[in-house]
């Protein structure tokens with residue numbers, strides 16, 4: 022199923038490229054302020070950092086939340102203490118839109134992640150042109166050589182890169198590339214089952230100098246404490262924040278030491 026979403030995301034970017042060319046995106050990019058430094062915003066600190074996600078739907082759960090304005094949601098996340106925001110721009114599985122990124126970028130100052138199934142340079146140009154400060158590269162669907170090309174391309178535009186891993190082999194690829202921001206997604210992308218224990222088992226393999234991000238499966242502050250005890254510098258949280266009350270949850274999460 023996810024291979025299907027990955028392919029759809031690639032085709033959607035090819036369709037968009039017929040109406041907005043890469044050189045038009047480059048022109049838009051040249052008029053923008055430099056990206057906000059995601060590595061600095063998420064750097065290890067006494068308290069854990071939070072990437073709060075704007076997520077309307079998911080392949081595993083279906084409908085999650087009605088989020089009419091990505092800008093308002095982003096502003097709420099920033100005001101309650103999030104350090105960065107993940108904007109899901111993939112449409113069919115997650116109900117996201119590219120415009121959400123642009124709207125959110127006009128509303129907040131903290132760094133914005135374009136979260137999508139990125140497989141080509143055009144999607145990275147789109148991310149930057151629409152206000153992203155860093156992009157997600159998921160190793161599960163990229164060859165090691167394509168990953169490195171996209172990783173270098175994103176950096177050449179001044180973007181940060183969150184490298185998503187799920188296996189020890191993928192962590193080794195991220196480490197070898199010199200990735201500074203590495204996530205372990207504890208959701209199995211085939212079964213959708215989540216297991217915080219995976220982060221606990223694998224975090225020791227991450228380059229000690231990398232910022233370690235625990236992705237998925239946070240339901241409450243106990244889960245954040247568990248990730249932190251296993252070495253997470255940051256957590257990426259979607260469902261709990263869109264279904265719960267971010268004014269209560271975010272201050273709780275970011276106070277975890």
Ligand SMILES: O=C(O)c1ccccc1NCC(=O)[C@H](O)[C@H](O)COP(=O)(O)O
Nearest residue numbers: 079080081082236237238239258259260
């Ligand atoms: O969320 C899903 O159902 C999902 C299924 C398959 C691939 C990816 C999926 N989600 C993307 C994510 O990585 C999560 O949105 C993110 O880590 C936040 O997870 P959560 O806090 O558990 O909503």
